[in-house]
Amino acid sequence: MNKALGWLTVLGLLLVAGCGGGGGDDEAEPPPASGFSWSLPAGFPTPKESADNPLTEAKIELGRHLFYDMRMSVNQTMACASCHLPERAFTDGRPTSIGATGEDHPRNAMSLTNAVYNSTFNWANPGLLTLHAQALIPIFGEFPLELGWSDHETEILDRFRHDALYQKLFADAYPGEADPFNADRVAKAIAAFESILISGNSPYDKATFQGERNAMGPAARRGQELFFSERMECFHCHAGFNFSQSVDHAGIPLPQTEFHNNGLYNIGGTGDYPLDNRGLWEFTQRPTDMGRFRAPTLRNIELTAPYMHDGSIATLEEVLDHYSRGGRLIKEGPRAGDGAKSPFKSELIVGFALTEQEKQDIIAFFESLTDWEFLCDPRFIDPFGNFPRHTRCN
Amino acid sequence: MIHPRSQHLLFSIRGATTLGVALALLAGCGSDDDDSANRRAVVQFHAQVNDRDFTCGETYSNAGLGQPGTYQVNDWRFYVHDVELVKADGSRRAIDLDQDGVWQYQNVTLLDLRRNCGGGALPTNAVAAGTVPSDNYTGVCFKVGIPYELNHVNDATAPSPLNSSGMLWNWRGGRKFIRIDGTGAPGNVDRATAFHIHLGSTQCPGTDPNAPPTATCGYPNIPEICLDNFDADQDHIVMDIGTALEASNVALNTPDTASGCMSANSDPECIAIMPRLNLDFTFVAGAGAAPEQYRKVVPQRLFSVDRHE
Numbered sequence: 001m002n003k004a005l006g007w008l009t010v011l012g013l014l015l016v017a018g019c020g021g022g023g024g025d026d027e028a029e030p031p032p033a034s035g036f037s038w039s040l041p042a043g044f045p046t047p048k049e050s051a052d053n054p055l056t057e058a059k060i061e062l063g064r065h066l067f068y069d070m071r072m073s074v075n076q077t078m079a080c081a082s083c084h085l086p087e088r089a090f091t092d093g094r095p096t097s098i099g100a101t102g103e104d105h106p107r108n109a110m111s112l113t114n115a116v117y118n119s120t121f122n123w124a125n126p127g128l129l130t131l132h133a134q135a136l137i138p139i140f141g142e143f144p145l146e147l148g149w150s151d152h153e154t155e156i157l158d159r160f161r162h163d164a165l166y167q168k169l170f171a172d173a174y175p176g177e178a179d180p181f182n183a184d185r186v187a188k189a190i191a192a193f194e195s196i197l198i199s200g201n202s203p204y205d206k207a208t209f210q211g212e213r214n215a216m217g218p219a220a221r222r223g224q225e226l227f228f229s230e231r232m233e234c235f236h237c238h239a240g241f242n243f244s245q246s247v248d249h250a251g252i253p254l255p256q257t258e259f260h261n262n263g264l265y266n267i268g269g270t271g272d273y274p275l276d277n278r279g280l281w282e283f284t285q286r287p288t289d290m291g292r293f294r295a296p297t298l299r300n301i302e303l304t305a306p307y308m309h310d311g312s313i314a315t316l317e318e319v320l321d322h323y324s325r326g327g328r329l330i331k332e333g334p335r336a337g338d339g340a341k342s343p344f345k346s347e348l349i350v351g352f353a354l355t356e357q358e359k360q361d362i363i364a365f366f367e368s369l370t371d372w373e374f375l376c377d378p379r380f381i382d383p384f385g386n387f388p389r390h391t392r393c394n
Numbered sequence: 395m396i397h398p399r400s401q402h403l404l405f406s407i408r409g410a411t412t413l414g415v416a417l418a419l420l421a422g423c424g425s426d427d428d429d430s431a432n433r434r435a436v437v438q439f440h441a442q443v444n445d446r447d448f449t450c451g452e453t454y455s456n457a458g459l460g461q462p463g464t465y466q467v468n469d470w471r472f473y474v475h476d477v478e479l480v481k482a483d484g485s486r487r488a489i490d491l492d493q494d495g496v497w498q499y500q501n502v503t504l505l506d507l508r509r510n511c512g513g514g515a516l517p518t519n520a521v522a523a524g525t526v527p528s529d530n531y532t533g534v535c536f537k538v539g540i541p542y543e544l545n546h547v548n549d550a551t552a553p554s555p556l557n558s559s560g561m562l563w564n565w566r567g568g569r570k571f572i573r574i575d576g577t578g579a580p581g582n583v584d585r586a587t588a589f590h591i592h593l594g595s596t597q598c599p600g601t602d603p604n605a606p607p608t609a610t611c612g613y614p615n616i617p618e619i620c621l622d623n624f625d626a627d628q629d630h631i632v633m634d635i636g637t638a639l640e641a642s643n644v645a646l647n648t649p650d651t652a653s654g655c656m657s658a659n660s661d662p663e664c665i666a667i668m669p670r671l672n673l674d675f676t677f678v679a680g681a682g683a684a685p686e687q688y689r690k691v692v693p694q695r696l697f698s699v700d701r702h703e
Contacts, residue, residue, distance in 0.1 A: 045550045208604045221602075228564040228603035230652040230661075235564055241550035245559035251551065253496045254517055256559040269583070288451055347468065347575050347588035350653050 041200025043209035044241065045249040047116040050130045053188045055195065058172035063193030065169055066186055068382040071159045072139075073100035074148030079386070080138065080190060083109040083146075086380060087390040089300035089370075090197065095311025103144035106276040108311035113299045113374070116195040119248040119256045123309045124279040124293045126257060131191035132184075139183060149183065157181045199299045199374035200241075207368075216368045223365025226358055232323070236348040237262075243298040243369070259292035263327025263345040264308060266337035271344040274335060277310050290344045302370045303390070316363055326351030435489045435526040435626050437477055437534060440700065441470050441507040444636030450511035453580055457636055460643035462579055465589070467635065468511060469575035471561060472593075473540050475502040477522045479626065480533035487531070491524040497555050498522070502540055504555035507633070534631070534699075535620040538593065538671070539571030542614065545595065546606040563594050564603040570594050571615065574635055576654065578644030588653035589644040591635065591667060596657050615657055617672040617694065624699045637695040641666040670695035 034054030038046060049055060066072060067080045083097045084090040090112035097105040107123055120126055121134035128134050138146040149156055160166040161181045173189055174180035204224075206215035216224070227234045237260055239245050245258045259280045265273045273279065273291040280289035293309045307313045313322055322328055326349055327340025339345065354362070376393035441448035443465065444456055450468050457465035478486040491498045496519075498504075503522040522536070539545070540556070545568035549557050561569045572593035579585040597612025621631065647653055648662045655664040659678050665688055668675035672694035677686045 043548060043550055204604075208602075224603055228567075230656045230658055231650065233652075235562070239549075239562040239564070240559050241548070245562070247559045249550075251553060252557055253554045254558065258560060341583050341586075343581060343583075343586070347577050347590065347653065350588050350647075353650065 038196075038198075040198065041205055041209065043205070044198070044200045045117075045251050047195060047198075048248055048250045048252070050132065050191075053130070053132050053191060055192050056173065058169075059174075059189050059192040060196055062166075062169040062173040063189035063191065064380070065166070065383055066160075066190050067193050068384055068387055070384075070386065071156070072147055074145075074152045074156065075100055078147070080135075080147075081382065081387040083138075084112050086375070086382065086387055087303075089113055089199075089303040089375060091304040093305070095306050097146075099141075099145045100148050101145050105144050105146065107309050108306065110296060111300060111304045112194055112197045113199045114242050114297050115197060117198075117242045117247055117249055117297075118244075118294075119246045119252075119258075120294060122294075124259055124282070126259070126280065126283055131194050132187045135187040135190045135194075136183065139187060153183060157183075157186075160186075197374075197380065199371040201373040202299065202371035203368040204365075205371070217364065219361045219364035220368040221365075222358075223361035223363070224368075226354075226362055227365055232352050232362075233348050233350065234323075237295040237346070238298050244295050246294045259289070259294055260346040260348075261291040261342060261344045262293075262308075262323075263339035263342055263349055264310075264312065264322075265291060265330070265335060266327070266339045266342035266345075267335055269337055269341070271342045272337075274310070279309070288344055291342065292344070298366065299369050300371060300374070302367050303375075316366055317359065320354065320359055320362060323349065324352055324354055431528055432490075432525045433528045434523070435479060436521050436523045437489070437536075437626055438630035439505050439507065439520050439522075440630045440632050441509075442632050442634040442636070443467065444634065448507065448635075449509045454636065457578070458639040458642040458644045460645060462582070462585075462645070464580060464582075465576055465578055465636075465639070465644050466580040467574055467576045469560070469573050470507040470511075470635075471558070471570075472505050472538060472572040472574075472633075473502055473555075473561070473569065474505065474522060474536045474538055475541055477501075477503065477524075477536040478534070479526050479529075479531035480535055480620065480622075480624075481529060482532045486535060487526045487529065489522065489524040489526050491522060495554060498524075499553050499556060500544065502544060502556070504558060504561070531626070532624070533620060533622045534624040534626070535618065537616050537618045539595075539614075539616040540569055541616075542568075542595075542610055545569055546598070563592075565605060566598050566600050566603050566607050568595050568598070568611075576635075576644065578646070582645075585645050587645045587647050589642075589647060589663075590652075590654040590656065591638065592652075592654075592656040593671065594657050596659055613657075613659065613676070615668075615673055619672060619694060619697050621697060621699050629699050629701050632698050632700045633696060634698065635696070638667060638670050640670070640695060672696075 034049060036055035070076045070079050072079050078100045083092045085092055092109045096107055097109045099105060115131060121128040121131065139149045142150050170180045174185055203215040206212040226232055237245055240247055245256060247256050271290050278290055280292040305315060307319050313319050325340060327338065327342065327345055329338045330336050372392065375390050381389065443454040446454060448467060448470060451466065454465045456463050477489045479489065480486050491501060491503060505520060506518045507520055508516055508518055544556060546565060547556060549562050561573060563570055570592045572591055574591045576589050578587040578589045593615055595611035595614050598607035599609050600607045642663065651661045651663065652658055655661055655667040657664060659676055660680065664675060665677050669688045669691045672690050674690050675688040677688060
């Protein structure tokens with residue numbers, strides 16, 4: 001290479017670096033060329049594939065087995081699916097979850113519906129940015145103990161290492177790797193399975209994206225109008241195709257991370273939250289982050305009761321009552337306080353009055369977000385037969 | 395990645411010094427014209443509340459009418475489009491915006507002036523940047539918001555910055571053009587009042603909030619702002635929400651209406667705000683009520699020029 005060409009190479013790099021970036025820095029990385037073929041509902045964006053966990057059908061298949069396998073917990077009593085039941089849109093129906101050895105978790109199991117579109121994971125962790133990083137938390141969590149891998153990693157991995165079925169599944173998922181039996185590979189396979197849990201064929205979607213206007217009945221339509229009204233303000237936190245502003249996909253270069261305090265608590269009038277559930281504050285210790293949690297998707301919300309980060313509201317009707325009041329009043333006990341008057345409550349939660357008819361219309365709208373094609377999708381079936389789909393699927 | 399014309403340039407100037415070549419190339423960035431007829435134009439925006447620099451969580455005094463007149467702001471984002479520099483003879487030249495894939499798309503820029511907001515360091519943007527024909531300019535014009543053709547596209551497939559989730563309204567209504575979330579009388583348990591300014595199009599026809607409108611919106615609410623004595627190299631544009639709220643009581647919101655003003659034609663709080671944004675405003679109290687017309691206040695009360703020290 002002559003000298004001039006050498007300089008040309010340098011200049012070429014300068015050019016590439018200097019033009020077209022426009023201050024985007026390294027945010028706009030191209031999607032990994034895994035060639036994975038998403039099967040996406042109409043109108044849905046391509047998910048952002050993690051560069052260090054490219055998707056393959058073999059990895060998803062391994063993940064599906066691990067997700068439903070009781071051997072994933074230290075005492076072989078629970079699987080991931082135990083807290084994420086397919087019949088409940090991948091939640092467990094409890095206010096708060098219980099770990100493999102019976103320890104109480106402070107938080108409500110989140111739905112896995114469209115988890116691949118979350119900009120952050122868990123209820124309020126701003127640093128959890130990938131599904132496979134999230135998967136390691138229930139695997140290794142000790143306080144409380146969830147699946148209980150800590151100090152039992154080899155023992156649990158050996159269950160799979162010496163199983164002929166898993167020998168094939170791991171080999172197919174991680175071809176060319178001498179020993180793929182480790183927590184990282186387990187977490188990535190589970191993340192791969194979770195990332196195809198995409199719901200976008202509800203009556204709402206059929207009416208909105210698929211030209212079947214009659215898929216939503218009149219009550220659901222009236223409820224939709226209310227949901228998107230400035231009177232109720234629901235859509236300020238639950239906006240967009242996934243009904244959550246905390247959203248990410250291949251077309252989004254800027255992090256859309258949002259956390260909100262929705263006025264559930266105001267202990268002693270100071271704005272405080274219960275010690276084990278302080279939301280974003282636990283990561284930042286900024287006073288204004290007290291009680292701020294991620295607004296989850298509302299898709300399949302009909303099936304994911306009870307609601308809120310701590311499962312402290314049992315029904316959708318009561319959720320509406322909560323927002324209608326503009327916050328929750330707890331009259332007595334250690335958690336007494338008026339959440340509506342919390343200094344840290346989102347300014348967008350201001351209360352509203354609904355007639356009984358309007359309330360039922362909004363519930364009908366929520367029910368139009370229930371996606372039976374998703375809930376009954378054969379790709380999500382438990383290969384071991386322990387966790388049935390919703391009875392409506394049979 | 396190298397533009398063919400740039401490659402040609404490279405091979406034709408082999409004798410030049412490296413630095414000279416690099417400068418020549420950089421000058422050509424972001425422009426389709428490879429002569430020297432164009433120059434960079436970076437229009438800077440700056441957020442203030444009554445002349446004080448904006449920071450999330452700070453309490454400002456003397457906001458609007460009424461007592462206690464304290465105000466806090468926790469979000470500050472807005473879209474502009476058709477940013478133009480104005481020559482002394484009044485003719486305008488559009489800034490050809492850098493298509494950066496993040497903050498700017500076609501003729502639209504998202505300005506995100508949040509400071510110390512949210513849990514982490516948010517990426518923010520205070521500039522509309524691109525190139526204009528080289529000339530002497532004495533002013534600047536821009537429109538607030540997003541043009542109709544881009545405002546009602548599906549958020550799921552819209553390009554950045556049109557897919558910024560915090561700026562979504564609903565499909566029929568389009569985006570929030572301005573999102574300023576605030577609280578009047580913050581910290582006062584009995585009086586604290588959410589008081590926002592959300593500007594956007596209203597009366598967008600259609601029966602489905604999750605479909606594009608069937609025709610252009612009755613009230614696009616896209617103000618055009620023109621400011622004289624503006625030199626993009628030295629000045630910045632100040633957006634002061636304090637002056638826009640000069641006739642509002644930020645600790646008072648009519649019950650059962652949106653907090654502050656979210657552009658609704660039936661919201662009494664909008665009467666004192668919308669006309670100050672260079673918009674005529676039609677107020678309709680309710681069914682059967684006669685529409686009331688409120689003419690725009692001249693000059694508008696939101697943007698001004700400040701010489702950068």
